[in-house]
Amino acid sequence: xxxxxxxxxxxGKIAEGLVELAAQMAEGVAIIAAGGTDDGRIGTSFxxxxxxxxxxxxGDGVVVLCDxxxxxxxxxxxxxxxxxxxxARVAIADAPLVEGAVAAAVxxxxxxxxxxxxxxxxxxxxxxxxxxxxxxxxxxxxESKEGEAATTADGPYARSVTLVNxxxxxxxxxxxxxxxxxxxxxxxxxxGKDAKSLLAIMGLxxxxxxxxxxxxxxxxxxxAVDALAELIESGFGES
Amino acid sequence: MTLGTDWAIAWIRRSADVVAEHxxxxxxxxxxxxxxxxxxNLDRGFSAVVAKLDTLPEGSTPADVFKLVATTLxxxxxxxxxxxxxxxxxxxxxxxAGREDLDSxxxxxxxxxxxxxxxxxxxxxxxxxxMIDAWTPAVDSAAxxxxxxxxxxxxxxxxxxxxxxxxxxxxxLVAHKGRASYLxxxxxxxxxxxxxxxxxxxxAAVEVAG
Numbered sequence: 001x002x003x004x005x006x007x008x009x010x011x012g013k014i015a016e017g018l019v020e021l022a023a024q025m026a027e028g029v030a031i032i033a034a035g036g037t038d039d040g041r042i043g044t045s046f047x048x049x050x051x052x053x054x055x056x057x058x059g060d061g062v063v064v065l066c067d068x069x070x071x072x073x074x075x076x077x078x079x080x081x082x083x084x085x086x087x088a089r090v091a092i093a094d095a096p097l098v099e100g101a102v103a104a105a106v107x108x109x110x111x112x113x114x115x116x117x118x119x120x121x122x123x124x125x126x127x128x129x130x131x132x133x134x135x136x137x138x139x140x141x142x143e144s145k146e147g148e149a150a151t152t153a154d155g156p157y158a159r160s161v162t163l164v165n166x167x168x169x170x171x172x173x174x175x176x177x178x179x180x181x182x183x184x185x186x187x188x189x190x191x192g193k194d195a196k197s198l199l200a201i202m203g204l205x206x207x208x209x210x211x212x213x214x215x216x217x218x219x220x221x222x223x224a225v226d227a228l229a230e231l232i233e234s235g236f237g238e239s
Numbered sequence: 240m241t242l243g244t245d246w247a248i249a250w251i252r253r254s255a256d257v258v259a260e261h262x263x264x265x266x267x268x269x270x271x272x273x274x275x276x277x278x279x280n281l282d283r284g285f286s287a288v289v290a291k292l293d294t295l296p297e298g299s300t301p302a303d304v305f306k307l308v309a310t311t312l313x314x315x316x317x318x319x320x321x322x323x324x325x326x327x328x329x330x331x332x333x334x335x336a337g338r339e340d341l342d343s344x345x346x347x348x349x350x351x352x353x354x355x356x357x358x359x360x361x362x363x364x365x366x367x368x369x370m371i372d373a374w375t376p377a378v379d380s381a382a383x384x385x386x387x388x389x390x391x392x393x394x395x396x397x398x399x400x401x402x403x404x405x406x407x408x409x410x411x412l413v414a415h416k417g418r419a420s421y422l423x424x425x426x427x428x429x430x431x432x433x434x435x436x437x438x439x440x441x442x443a444a445v446e447v448a449g
Binding site: 037 | 274276280313314315316317318319321322323325326360361416417418
């Protein structure tokens with residue numbers, strides 16, 4: 001199973017709409033809406049949040065995303081009422097609701113743990129999320145590569161590929177891309193941004209026809225770069 | 240003269256009446272610097288509490304009363320005041336657990352724990368233009384009265400008076416917490432609705448004491 005998400009909003013429509021949006025990029029993740037009061041007004045409901053916490057928790061924990069002030073208070077209160085064991089598996093993400101939920105959902109779909117999913121949500125706080133971290137410093141010892149790979153014996157492994165799908169790296173392809181990148185331990189950068197950070201990738205605004213540079217300085221990065229390059233060249237199943 | 244379960248129940252009933260009487264005033268205050276639901280939310284919450292008071296078993300302590308209030312407010316209020324007041328009553332219940340009759344020192348314990356609960360939940364400080372601006376002077380004033388050897392009703396009177404002054408003193412403040420904090424200088428000149436409802440509730444405690 002994966003980490004679950006609980007969306008706490010003052011509005012039932014916001015919570016449900018966001019569940020729909022995030023689920024599109026994160027199949028198999030339990031994303032539960034807890035929006036509005038028990039009788040459907042604007043507000044937050046302790047009972048809905050409490051029920052949502054248990055519905056979202058499959059044993060790997062729950063990351064809670066909240067909108068305005070009292071949503072956080074209601075969530076914190078509901079968490080206080082949990083048993084110690086359950087409480088340890090819940091984290092409230094410090095993140096804007098929509099961007100945070102989407103980033104968290106994709107991270108959860110890749111099998112990230114509670115801390116990593118909350119951290120993925122928090123990347124939504126910064127436009128420079130994941131910028132180039134980890135690239136360039138790792139020791140490299142790569143053999144010469146055949147084919148189109150532009151690499152040297154002791155430099156980083158890099159490939160330039162052109163986005164062929166119509167909409168470029170917009171939400172769904174970006175999510176697919178990040179999920180693939182997350183399967184590898186190696187750090188790969190896309191035009192200098194962390195390939196595992198959905199919001200950093202989406203923030204690049206890469207449209208059809210753009211050439212992107214995939215780079216990894218790590219010994220095991222070649223496989224990751226190749227897989228990602230193939231995914232981009234495949235057009236993500238779009239025409 | 241100590242205050243027991245009858246007082247605790249009477250306090251809650253009186254709080255519900257006072258909140259209902261001041262519903263429109265609280266809605267207006269909240270509409271000016273918030274989202275306008277404070278009066279309605281609290282009224283609904285306390286009405287739900289009153290409906291449940293009759294279910295309290297024979298032999299309940301004041302702490303049992305406050306615990307019932309806490310869980311009911313948290314479940315029914317909907318806005319920030321649900322978790323805030325709910326946590327206040329929950330912590331108050333914890334502070335006086337097992338005590339059947341509350342003397343002056345116990346009342347100070349109760350008020351202090353309630354205030355600490357609001358701080359824990361809302362993370363506001365004095366001067367942020369929140370209900371803490373009513374609660375903290377109330378706690379300080381009650382503690383001084385109790386240390387001075389005053390009786391229970393006088394301790395509650397000291398708390399209520401300080402809360403009323405504290406609520407009034409939120410008017411010139413810029414808000415640093417809650418919905419009003421989005422307004423900046425525009426919140427100046429308006430009384431904080433949570434501080435006002437807190438002072439009403441603390442006044443209710445005196446009115447039904449002895």
